Amino acid sequence: MTGETERREAAEHLALTLVGAGMQRMGARALAAFLFAEKDTLTAGDLADELGVSAGSVSGAVKMVAQMGLIERIHVAGSRREHFRMRANAWTTLYSRQHSVVDDVLRAVEKGVDAVGPGRAHDRLEYMRDFYTFLLNEAPMLVERFERQRRGGPRS
């Protein structure tokens, strides 16, 4: 149940799904490559081989994914190659990141609340503001709860 082909298909499928969730295509493919790799670290060359793309594309993808905090650069002394490793907290980071987008929306909404006088629009905007404020408060607690729960009782 571990044909190389099947593994790659699963990786590509996950990458495509992440694209559907809003990630850039190449970044998603790179991330999936890390996720599905048996090795702990990959070089840019490994990625180019695995994904079948140019060095330039790999460079761009890695830059983005690293900037998102999902992978980290590992400088190996005495090697010209630069290694990358997926960070342990990549998924919670990704989730938090989505909530920085929520924060942007919230700011825009607050601007809207200030811009309109009393009326229906004002009420709608306040409701939206309250919901997004709520989300923004709760999200970190969610993540924390997951981590505690996982440490505490990783049964099943």
Added chain:
Amino acid sequence: MTGETERREAAEHLALTLVGAGMQRMGARALAAFLFAEKDTLTAGDLADELGVSAGSVSGAVKMVAQMGLIERIHVAGSRREHFRMRANAWTTLYSRQHSVVDDVLRAVEKGVDAVGPGRAHDRLEYMRDFYTFLLNEAPMLVERFERQRRGGPRS
């Protein structure tokens, strides 16, 4: 503090932010138009005027936003025009919808867990699966909590 220009600017800015959050441009602009409108319902013509775009664009945008469950069609008897109204629970709906994307990701991950044998990749995939499973379970509770809290004590 309610110049018409200022109102439109705020609406456009919010629309742009929603685009940054992954929404289609025209859909976001339409949604913002509803949010900022003083009227309770808008017709396609109203939207075309407000946004300065063609009827075709409005049709496409409205179709998408309606399909997302954010607005609803109101058929007015004895009128050729079709009215639309923003649904009260639009924001919680939008949030839940984002979590259907999470569900897609989860499925893809599970496929991955099945596709790889024991090893690092398998461990990583399991971790990811657990986190997304957790999120998917918690999200509905979050929304429910917000709604209860708002009903219960809408102070401040």
Added chain:
DNA sequence: CCCTGTCTTCAGAAATTTCTGAACGTTCGC
């Protein structure tokens, strides 16, 4: 029934995003 106003669809234009390949830097081994 036809006419008119309204909405939808769709082919193609325009804009935007994404990828590549080649030129340029950088760093290590010698």
Added chain:
DNA sequence: GCGAACGTTCAGAAATTTCTGAAGACAGGG
């Protein structure tokens, strides 16, 4: 230092998304 291996950047090509305008469908009034 020099040469070779890697990595990065960037202009342009390719692919994708988005918008428009025109043609057609549909409903109601006359």
